[in-house]
Amino acid sequence: MTEQRYHVTGMTxxxxxxxxxxxxxxxxxxxxxxxxxxxxxxTVSGPSLDDARIREAIVEAGYDVVAAA
Incomplete structure (x- = not known):
């Protein structure tokens, strides 16, 4: 299982x-x-993660991905 953490702005x-x-x-x-x-x-976990697609999904939700940690 892979895990990736993103710093996201705009969430309140x-x-x-x-x-x-x-x-x-x-x-x-x-x-x-x-x-x-x-x-x-x-923080996103799964057997195979597509970093670009996850970032796109966060942006589609209306938030900015500042960095991956």
Whole structure:
């Protein structure tokens, strides 16, 4: 299982977290998404992760990916 953490700006509440979970959850290979609004962090786990597609999904949800940690 692979894990990738992203620093995401623009999240302010649980609704933001839900929206990111919905979009990123549609990416093939993603099996778990943890969103920490207070830390501006999104951690994605799965057997095979497509970094570019995950970043696209976060942007499609309306947020900016500042960096991968």
């Amino acid at each position: 509440c649980g609704h933001c977290a839900d929206h990111i979970r919905k979009e990123v959850g549609q990416v093939a290979g993603v099996s778990r998404i943890d969103v920490d609004v207070a830390a501006n962090a999104v």
